[in-house]
Amino acid sequence: xxxxxxxxxxxxxxxxxxxxxxxxxxxxxxxxxxxxxxxxxxxxxxxxxxxxxxxxxxxxxxxxxxxxxxxxxxxxxxxx
Amino acid sequence: xxxxxxxxxxxxxxxxxxxxxxxxxxxxxxxxxxxxxxxxxxxxxxxxxxxxxxxxxxxxxxxxxxxxxxxxxxxxxxxxxxxxxxxxxxxxxxxxxxxxxxxxxxxxxxxxxxxxxxxxxxxxxxxxxxxxxxxxxxxxxxxxxxxxxxxxxxxxxxxxxxxxxxxxxxxxxxxxxxxxxxxxxxxxxxxxxxxxxxxxxxxxxxxxxxxxxxxxxxxxxxxxxxxxxxxxxxxxxxxxxxxxxxxxxxxxxxxxxxxxxxxxxxxxxxxxxxxxxxxxxxxxxxxxxxxxxxxxxxxxxxxxxxxxxxxxxxxxxxxxxxxxxxxxxxxxxxxxxxxxxxxxxxxxxxxxxxxxxxxxxxxxxxxx
Numbered sequence: 260x261x262x263x264x265x266x267x268x269x270x271x272x273x274x275x276x277x278x279x280x281x282x283x284x285x286x287x288x289x290x291x292x293x294x295x296x297x298x299x300x301x302x303x304x305x306x307x308x309x310x311x312x313x314x315x316x317x318x319x320x321x322x323x324x325x326x327x328x329x330x331x332x333x334x335x336x337x338x339x
Numbered sequence: 340x341x342x343x344x345x346x347x348x349x350x351x352x353x354x355x356x357x358x359x360x361x362x363x364x365x366x367x368x369x370x371x372x373x374x375x376x377x378x379x380x381x382x383x384x385x386x387x388x389x390x391x392x393x394x395x396x397x398x399x400x401x402x403x404x405x406x407x408x409x410x411x412x413x414x415x416x417x418x419x420x421x422x423x424x425x426x427x428x429x430x431x432x433x434x435x436x437x438x439x440x441x442x443x444x445x446x447x448x449x450x451x452x453x454x455x456x457x458x459x460x461x462x463x464x465x466x467x468x469x470x471x472x473x474x475x476x477x478x479x480x481x482x483x484x485x486x487x488x489x490x491x492x493x494x495x496x497x498x499x500x501x502x503x504x505x506x507x508x509x510x511x512x513x514x515x516x517x518x519x520x521x522x523x524x525x526x527x528x529x530x531x532x533x534x535x536x537x538x539x540x541x542x543x544x545x546x547x548x549x550x551x552x553x554x555x556x557x558x559x560x561x562x563x564x565x566x567x568x569x570x571x572x573x574x575x576x577x578x579x580x581x582x583x584x585x586x587x588x589x590x591x592x593x594x595x596x597x598x599x600x601x602x603x604x605x606x607x608x609x610x611x612x613x614x615x616x617x618x619x620x621x622x623x624x625x626x627x628x629x630x631x632x633x634x635x636x637x638x639x640x641x642x643x644x645x646x647x648x649x650x651x652x653x654x655x656x657x658x659x660x661x662x663x664x665x666x667x668x669x670x671x672x673x674x675x676x677x678x679x680x681x682x683x684x685x686x687x688x689x690x691x692x693x694x695x696x697x698x699x700x701x702x703x704x705x706x707x
Contacts, residue, residue: 261375261400261481261533261688265342288458290488291598300342302536302589305428305478306456307485309598310536310589314340317588324351324562 263304265312268297278303342588346560355565356388363392363572368524370660372514373531374401374688375559381697383561393568396523396660397690399513399615400531402478402506403430404658404682404689407612408646410506411436411682414475416641417504418449423639424467426460427475429453434682437646457489464493464501473635474503480537483507483624484598487605490626490633502635505624508611510534511542512622516613518550523660527571530556532563532586537602539594540584547580558586605630614648614682615655652681657690664694671695 266278266287274290278301289295292308301308371377377397380386386395399405415436418425425441432442432453445451450470454460457474464472476486486503493501510531518525530543535556543554553574557567567585574580584590602624611623626634648655651669656662664670669680676692679685684692 261373261402261479261531263481263533263536288456288485288488291484291595291601293597300340302533304481304533305485306458307488309481309484309533310595312342313588317340317342317345320562320566320585320587321345324348324355324566 261304263302263309265300266303266308268295268299268301268308271295271297276308278308343560346558346562348562352561352565355562355569359393359565359569359572360390362569362576363390364576366392366394367526367572367575368394368396369527369529369568369571370396370398370517370523370525371529372398372400372510373529373534374404374686374690374693375533376400376529376531376557376564377690378688378693379559379561379564381693383564384697385561385564389568393572396525396663397657397693398528398660399517399613399658400479400510400534401658401683401686401688401690402482402508403434403686404654405508405513405613405615406434406477406506406682407614408437408648409612409643412438412643412646413636413641414504414506415439415441415444416643417473417475417635417639418444418451420639420641422471424450424452424463424470424472425475426452426454426463426472428455428477430685430687431475431477433679433685435649435679435685437644457486458492461489461493461498461501464498468500471500471502471638473639474501476503476505476507478507479510479531479534480602481533483606484537484595484602487601490605490630491601493633494630502633502638503626504635505606505626506611507606507624508613509608509622509624511538511545512619513613513616515545516616516619516622517659518546518552520659525552525660526575527552527580528554529564529567529571530554530582532556532558532590535586535594536589537595537598539592540582540590541592542594543582547582551580553580553583555583555585556590558589613658615658649680654681654683654689654691657683664691667691671698
């Protein structure tokens with residue numbers, strides 16, 4: 260029930276917005292995320308955006324995984 | 340950035356697993372609070388990929404499952420009340436009450452309708468001014484603000500035929516109740532990513548502070564979950580329990596303040612009955628003074644007979660992490676998602692349902 264899906268906001272009208280995921284558009288409420296802007300990715304839960312996803316933080320997480328790969332790669336080389 | 344595939348990269352998953360393996364030196368028992376995590380862990384086969392030192396237990400994080408038998412029976416009684424349209428999320432429909440489920444009540448002529456959002460229930464109330472629309476509000480902190488927002492809208496537009504049966508529950512008190520009971524020795528908690536998006540990662544500080552165990556808040560993609568598990572193992576190995584946020588793209592230390600504000604405006608904290616845990620102080624949300632007119636129970640008082648637990652069902656023990664689903668004598672033998680005896684088998688977040696859906700023999704059938 261706490262399922263929430265990342266969706267991109269394509270238009271905003273007051274507390275309502277249109278969001279798109281996989282080519283499908285649906286109306287959602289942004290009453291709980293007044294900071295949401297067109298182009299933002301938000302997590303949708305039960306018809307409401309519950310957070311605006313932070314792209315910088317997402318990139319940093321992915322960067323850590325990439326560094327991890329590099330470090331592990333070096334370690335494997337060193338072991339050889 | 341689509342925020343899904345990036346977090347399912349097989350190569351990064353392999354590296355992270357290797358890192359967990361090399362960091363984990365002793366046996367630890369971790370609890371994933373959230374049923375969404377249980378499903379993702381089993382769906383992506385992560386259990387079998389983790390080293391044998393790491394044991395994962397499901398927690399009470401399934402709102403449908405922790406709803407008490409009494410509260411389920413109350414919802415069914417409301418559904419049978421003349422003039423009422425009972426609206427609810429889809430996974431409540433087949434949860435067995437003492438005398439059948441909502442789907443059966445619907446078949447007998449009860450007006451039960453599935454909605455995707457509390458706002459759909461408002462739309463239904465506007466379209467049916469001669470009927471009473473009751474929203475069966477089940478869910479944790481993730482869902483409660485959406486229901487609060489609907490109630491505030493209903494009040495603003497003077498919608499008189501909308502009310503709510505609030506069965507909302509709060510997650511930190513349940514986690515505390517499990518740790519205080521001490522039935523299972525837990526070394527760390529994988530924190531629920533979407534609940535914590537609302538309440539903030541600070542809400543879990545009591546875990547290291549009062550129980551001396553770490554908490555890692557995680558998202559629901561494989562990399563998110565493994566990053567959370569790595570953070571837990573790392574903190575356990577180094578003996579430095581803290582709260583780590585492994586879902587920073589959505590979770591902030593303070594949470595979603597606007598959602599909290601609306602939730603507090605409409606609801607007040609009260610004791611709640613949990614399946615498996617019994618009464619837990621300060622763990623439920625009732626309607627605050629000034630919002631009584633939206634309380635379905637005040638509008639439609641119901642009278643109930645006794646609500647015994649389903650016979651033989653070990654859902655309560657599963658929710659406390661005391662029993663694993665396959666240990667239940669009914670698991671797959673008399674209790675399946677098609678014919679559930681208890682809610683843990685039928686809910687989309689129930690641990691029994693997840694273990695049944697992603698069981699190993701079935702997975703092998705699928706590949707054969």
